Amino acid sequence: MADPIAADPIARKLPLRHPAENPTFILMVILNFAILAVLIDFLASAALIPPALRGTNWEATWRAVAGAIILVAPAIMVVRQVQRASIRGTAVRLSRTQFPDLYASVDDFAATLGVKPTPALYLSNGNGTLNAFAAQSGWTNNYVVLTNELFANLRNNNQEGTRFILGHELGHIRLHHVALWYNLVLCYSQLIPVLGPTLSRLREYSCDRNGAALESKGELGLVLLTAGRYTADTVEVSELVDQGRHLGGFWVEISQLPRSHPWTVRRIWRLHQLGLFGPADTVDQAHRSQPVA
Template sequence: MISQGLLIGLIKGTGVRVTEKQFPDLHKVIVKQCKALEIRNVPKTYIIESAILNAFATRFAGSNYMILFSELAELILSEDTEKDVVDFVVAHELGHIKRNHITRRLLVYPSMFVPFLPQAYSRACEYTCDSIGCALSPTGAVQGLKMLAAGKKLSKKLNVKAYSEQTQRDEAGFWTWFSEKLSTHPHLSKRITVEMLKADFVATASGKTTYFEEKEKPKTKVSTKESIDDIKKALKPDDFKSDDHDKYLPKG
């Protein structure tokens, strides 16, 4: 509790609070996503200086907090970044709050003493939040993860299929497998799934790129063709038996 309190105090004292007056565009996205996920209390969001592409959600003294590292905030808020990517990143972090992952970690604290189990639980939480992000922004999921993997500029030239197969074939091995077992996050190359590619293709083809009514910036022909090619090259029909991402959204 003391270490968590010190962390929150440091964030409040040095971070930049996102409000209607401070980064209003990002604040609107957060409020919009909270409404879609039926999160009644909008979490306090801060941007802190860091050269790492990362973000996290936490909870202290009954309040939820969302922290965006400046490098990631700059990436997703740049003028040439598609808005659906912002929707995905914000929805992913809000997913931790919606699914009470922070509180549940306290309830499963005894598992911390079981080798590999806490990391496995954390990775499962990340997959869940990826699904939540994909449900709210199907076209932002693939592009958002591509940006996390290769940055804003290189992500536009990233071959998704080759990257997804990287750790399954070319870079597979004991150390690749073992490093993930010790990590709280799945390898990024595994997080871009066939389900996401299918959702991206369907959303782009239908013109509904987000969960919300307003139409976002359409995908380019190159990225759309890439999604089509990935789907056509599936090994078998079972590859497309995907989870229904909408199950993570409020009913009605």
């Protein structure tokens, strides 16, 4: 029997990426090395320190701040290792015998995306939080964490929603968003207000595309994050898509600037606009053919 994912022309183009992600990433890498050069200069010479401040306590303060910022890079490596150790000690690792259906989805998606070896999958207590994330420790230890609350609300009633979430998180791994080298070449520039969150939102759009390409019926995964656990099943998705299509305006865009994730209703609309979730009732052909920003 033919693999439906392999037969899908969209799936054959995996992994998918938002067209603005790579240009923004390149800009951020350039800024990152420029920032590093400035920090090193502060530590090695006084050329960039205003003449009026040289030899004063302010010079020492500037050097101390530069040194502290440089330590962000080694701190990232330590935090990654500590995070994985914590997950291993507090979460349930899934396998072919521990929630085998969920593990099978990760195994299949990893093979389709070309992620080798299959990342470890953990089920954790989110203390009421609906969340999932992908991460890496070292250079190759990729893993995905799914909170119990998200898992419980999707697994029994809508496995497709769970599969979309898993596909999204594996997208982060396949697109190297969690790789050590990726985080190091952005470790300083990602702290820049507006620019850092902008790249983060583009990464989310990219991974949404991969999740939807792997599971085209998984929109409940995003609906759940929008409406909450008690009402997600009764939301009229066509109206939610239309809400996302009309979402805009000066204050909407301004309020999104510091956010790491795009507006959830906009994420749902974008995936319908691309045809990855299929057209909703309120989405006409003209709107679906418009380029996605």
